[in-house]
Amino acid sequence: MKDIQQLFPSVDGNALQREELVSYINTILSKVDELKDPSKLTLGEMPDYTEDFYNRIIKQAQIPQNGLSMEKTVEKLLDLVKGHRYVNQNYVANAAPLPNIASIIGNLVMVLVNGNNLWDVEGPAAATAEIEITSMLSKIIGYDSSISTGYTTWGGQGAVFNSLRLAIARHAPESNKTGVPKNLYCFCSELSHYSLYKSVEATGIGIDNMIRVGINDDHSMNLDDLKEKMEDVIASGGVPLYVLATMGTTDTFGIDDLAGIKRITEVLEQKHQLDPIYIHADSAMGGMYTFFNDYDFTENPLKLEEQVCTVLQDYQEKFQSINLADSMVFDFHKLGQTPYITSLFLIKDKEYLRYVDLDASETPYVGNRGYGSYHTSYTLECSRMGSAMAIYASLLAFGMEGYQELLANYIRVNIAFREKLQKQIPNVSVTNEISPITTFRFYPEASKWNEELRESVSLEEVVEINQFNDEFAEIIGVERDTIFFGNTKKQRLLKTANSSQRIPIYAHKFFTISPYSTIEEVDRYVGFLKQHMDLFMKTYEQTFV
Numbered sequence: 001m002k003d004i005q006q007l008f009p010s011v012d013g014n015a016l017q018r019e020e021l022v023s024y025i026n027t028i029l030s031k032v033d034e035l036k037d038p039s040k041l042t043l044g045e046m047p048d049y050t051e052d053f054y055n056r057i058i059k060q061a062q063i064p065q066n067g068l069s070m071e072k073t074v075e076k077l078l079d080l081v082k083g084h085r086y087v088n089q090n091y092v093a094n095a096a097p098l099p100n101i102a103s104i105i106g107n108l109v110m111v112l113v114n115g116n117n118l119w120d121v122e123g124p125a126a127a128t129a130e131i132e133i134t135s136m137l138s139k140i141i142g143y144d145s146s147i148s149t150g151y152t153t154w155g156g157q158g159a160v161f162n163s164l165r166l167a168i169a170r171h172a173p174e175s176n177k178t179g180v181p182k183n184l185y186c187f188c189s190e191l192s193h194y195s196l197y198k199s200v201e202a203t204g205i206g207i208d209n210m211i212r213v214g215i216n217d218d219h220s221m222n223l224d225d226l227k228e229k230m231e232d233v234i235a236s237g238g239v240p241l242y243v244l245a246t247m248g249t250t251d252t253f254g255i256d257d258l259a260g261i262k263r264i265t266e267v268l269e270q271k272h273q274l275d276p277i278y279i280h281a282d283s284a285m286g287g288m289y290t291f292f293n294d295y296d297f298t299e300n301p302l303k304l305e306e307q308v309c310t311v312l313q314d315y316q317e318k319f320q321s322i323n324l325a326d327s328m329v330f331d332f333h334k335l336g337q338t339p340y341i342t343s344l345f346l347i348k349d350k351e352y353l354r355y356v357d358l359d360a361s362e363t364p365y366v367g368n369r370g371y372g373s374y375h376t377s378y379t380l381e382c383s384r385m386g387s388a389m390a391i392y393a394s395l396l397a398f399g400m401e402g403y404q405e406l407l408a409n410y411i412r413v414n415i416a417f418r419e420k421l422q423k424q425i426p427n428v429s430v431t432n433e434i435s436p437i438t439t440f441r442f443y444p445e446a447s448k449w450n451e452e453l454r455e456s457v458s459l460e461e462v463v464e465i466n467q468f469n470d471e472f473a474e475i476i477g478v479e480r481d482t483i484f485f486g487n488t489k490k491q492r493l494l495k496t497a498n499s500s501q502r503i504p505i506y507a508h509k510f511f512t513i514s515p516y517s518t519i520e521e522v523d524r525y526v527g528f529l530k531q532h533m534d535l536f537m538k539t540y541e542q543t544f545v
């Protein structure tokens, strides 16, 4: 057993075993640093992803008969990292975070004591951290922290699922025993994340009972359409159960009008004697902007530029009413720059958990004791990673102002990018509101975005423009090691001049997520696009003229 004990940290805190662990960590940090190159997106060389790449791995995979040395094990791990994308200034594709140092350390502390967030007796550190961040963040968004509750869960998608589970159980407490009633309906914007789609599937409500609501030009939910569709459901005997209010759509950062949604649900509840309709704010993308809810734009202590303030003030107005939602989510592993998975599901009133909590007789091994007072028997997970610790560390190290600086910079860089892009490239249009994301669309000739919006371009031409953008995405995608732009095949749906069928609009995406994506980089981003567009136009014209 002595040999096997060597594979573990010490129990007595001796320096020798500590130094050994530190030396491996040091090796890993140094080797990863050696692979970094600010002019590239990847750490070292990308592996050759031949068609049989994963097949070869499947064939040769085998657990070694005798364990490898730690040095060899570290070496093998570092092999995996080679060619990995690294979220430096060249990454402008999606909401992928670069975990900040505090969050890495927070994670490490959690791993070292390996607390189980299921029960405070088994994981006191994570339990306390979870309670503390729940209160901190409740105060930011305007939930009463003495009645709100929350827990970390499996992502923004997990938060949607958990909220739907609460909505069902609150509406039909018997459904835990008898199954989900047949006539329940959920509503979401047609640009909402597919989280709800999966959740209605998995809860048994069924996709047919998920009603997609149309959008406004700013990519927020159209409330007239919501009201009409809810009325239709009621008229045909259905029960409106749940509305998903997206606060920052995944591609375009559209923000639904939560106060407006709440007004509609209240009116309908009164008029038709309905149970309260559950509202979940899907703030996975935008939730971090609640950090500006109390920012004083007159004093402007961070001396943010006027244009940046204009956007943030608009957010302040919209996120002010997020506390009307029954629940919301903070996805720190998006704009909050922490490792996966660090998502806090926040619930306005802890009473809601009563409907989904297990009876003590169902949990004979944990919780059911005089010692320990925090047992999360209401989560869908049993054992839970204490990811609250990474969030906690991050909140402490950044503070309100640190996060405000980070979040304001995303906006600042996007404003500069939009201006430069439209100045430098004639055949482009920016197709969403100013936000941490810029969506843009290229045209074979002059931009037709305004005509497309007015639905006066022919189906054939819109399809051709989509194709044009698709091909360009492939071309710049090959060079993603230089700068990696994102793209989407459904920024939104639009009708065309000669068809009532709505078709998806393709667009490119600029998503500044790295703290290293600063205003100084904007020339390089636009230069890259311009250079490739010039080349692309040449081949395009040769092919089509």
Ligand SMILES: *Cc1c(COP(=O)(O)O)cnc(C)c1O
Pocket: 154, 155, 156, 157, 158, 192, 193, 195, 246, 248, 249, 250, 282, 283, 284, 285, 331, 343
């Ligand atoms: C990313 C995203 C989700 C899913 O979040 P995960 O943390 O990836 O599970 C849900 N909703 C919206 C709006 C998102 O942008």
